[in-house]
Amino acid sequence: MAGTDKTQTRNLGPSPTVVLVNPQLGENIGMAARAMANFGMMDLLLMDPREGWDKDKALAAASGAAETVANAKVAPVLSEALKPFNYVYATTARPRGMTKDVMTPEQASADMHVRIARGEKVAILFGRERIGLTNDEVSLADVIISAPVNPAYASLNIAQAVLLVGYEWFKPVAPSLGMETQELPALEGPGLQMPDTRPATKEELYGFFDHIEGELATAGFFKTADKRPGMMRNIRNVFARAALTEQEVRSLRGIVSSLTRVHELRKEKRGK
Amino acid sequence: MAGTDKTQTRNLGPSPTVVLVNPQLGENIGMAARAMANFGMMDLLLMDPREGWDKDKALAAASGAAETVANAKVAPVLSEALKPFNYVYATTARPRGMTKDVMTPEQASADMHVRIARGEKVAILFGRERIGLTNDEVSLADVIISAPVNPAYASLNIAQAVLLVGYEWFKPVAPSLGMETQELPALEGPGLQMPDTRPATKEELYGFFDHIEGELATAGFFKTADKRPGMMRNIRNVFARAALTEQEVRSLRGIVSSLTRVHELRKEKRGK
Numbered sequence: 001m002a003g004t005d006k007t008q009t010r011n012l013g014p015s016p017t018v019v020l021v022n023p024q025l026g027e028n029i030g031m032a033a034r035a036m037a038n039f040g041m042m043d044l045l046l047m048d049p050r051e052g053w054d055k056d057k058a059l060a061a062a063s064g065a066a067e068t069v070a071n072a073k074v075a076p077v078l079s080e081a082l083k084p085f086n087y088v089y090a091t092t093a094r095p096r097g098m099t100k101d102v103m104t105p106e107q108a109s110a111d112m113h114v115r116i117a118r119g120e121k122v123a124i125l126f127g128r129e130r131i132g133l134t135n136d137e138v139s140l141a142d143v144i145i146s147a148p149v150n151p152a153y154a155s156l157n158i159a160q161a162v163l164l165v166g167y168e169w170f171k172p173v174a175p176s177l178g179m180e181t182q183e184l185p186a187l188e189g190p191g192l193q194m195p196d197t198r199p200a201t202k203e204e205l206y207g208f209f210d211h212i213e214g215e216l217a218t219a220g221f222f223k224t225a226d227k228r229p230g231m232m233r234n235i236r237n238v239f240a241r242a243a244l245t246e247q248e249v250r251s252l253r254g255i256v257s258s259l260t261r262v263h264e265l266r267k268e269k270r271g272k
Numbered sequence: 273m274a275g276t277d278k279t280q281t282r283n284l285g286p287s288p289t290v291v292l293v294n295p296q297l298g299e300n301i302g303m304a305a306r307a308m309a310n311f312g313m314m315d316l317l318l319m320d321p322r323e324g325w326d327k328d329k330a331l332a333a334a335s336g337a338a339e340t341v342a343n344a345k346v347a348p349v350l351s352e353a354l355k356p357f358n359y360v361y362a363t364t365a366r367p368r369g370m371t372k373d374v375m376t377p378e379q380a381s382a383d384m385h386v387r388i389a390r391g392e393k394v395a396i397l398f399g400r401e402r403i404g405l406t407n408d409e410v411s412l413a414d415v416i417i418s419a420p421v422n423p424a425y426a427s428l429n430i431a432q433a434v435l436l437v438g439y440e441w442f443k444p445v446a447p448s449l450g451m452e453t454q455e456l457p458a459l460e461g462p463g464l465q466m467p468d469t470r471p472a473t474k475e476e477l478y479g480f481f482d483h484i485e486g487e488l489a490t491a492g493f494f495k496t497a498d499k500r501p502g503m504m505r506n507i508r509n510v511f512a513r514a515a516l517t518e519q520e521v522r523s524l525r526g527i528v529s530s531l532t533r534v535h536e537l538r539k540e541k542r543g544k
Contacts, residue, residue: 037425148446153309174420259531
């Protein structure tokens, strides 16, 4: 399936950011960049790539999509890197025991188009070559994307996973390029009405998580240190699912502050 | 996206035959076989593969799908090899100036399922690594399959083309394996996985609302009495949207209790 038209511009407007978490091989990064270019996805973020990953091999494997690799951002900590985003999707082979919505790539595409049209920034997480994403990484996302794959042979490499998600992302874009033949499902309108506010950024949401975690630690909520990560994951999942607005995050912080107010008063007293 | 279940059978019933026309590299044959296995396609036909193509490399690249490569048929002449088939699809990057119907992979999938259910044998042609299919080869097919791809970067390798066509082929198969996620309304609730728990009843949810409202009132969170109903409505909206489980409601009550613990301690002291 060759047939690139060099006269065409490559940038097709705002698109999801592809986040490769802890990728190991330059070739895979390059192949993922190609799959992105095939479907008009421009922004690549490499989270904690293996030390000494081979950029030359990545550029070679990227072929015409070398630009995407050259412009890739690199970041060390996922929870930091996701702060600018409003909504995050995590790709996994099969849903794990986690209380989170699961979408097909097709459903995720419809969802992403609605969000991006509203001005939201969205990111899609892809896991490591062998072991995928950790539960902690998945818990930072709002929703899981899982493609229907033959259960007897379910292994997809990173570039293939990017290809399938990109393919579905691009399907509704194609008609605007005069390319499409088929009847397209109408994108449904905004689910939530948000008068006078907007979806919270991840920075705001994570700020709330840090706040409540700190207060709970002070209050002795986490019985033992080893239970803390799992308990916090459950809490994050609840609030991620609620798709909070900026205003709601502020309210929740107000609630936490309010509930701990007495605690603060006691500290003040003690200070005197 | 790892997650193969070895206990599952690989054969998912009759499927289209994948025909690689004049493939050059063993690796590409192996990768195409993997993509086939991902989506329950069993039959591989190698048309006039390059003399001395590396079968060992193909088997290595095929990984768990080595069986598909090992069982591949090899034939020298396309027009002869296609004789047993009732209907043939040719994949090309972009429709060429040819009087032939063009389908998307999605449309082709629906078409193939109808034909195979009727007992027809269908084949899909995939072209050479660099130059695809010749016009003569395309003319042997009944219809063209063309995937919507960014015109500025339209190159897909063979394995990727097989992956996209296979993905669409498998989509309608998945529900019969009990794999399909339920229909998700755009940007709204369900589709939740709830290991070891169940959705909270309204009684449990309202119990939590009463609990948090009482504590917030005690803490002086509602500045004035007339603001209280609106503020509580916003809080209820957040948690209603999260579609909480019974377990999560208990956790949230634990959090509220924990945060107000000091408050309680003070009251006890006062009581003495």
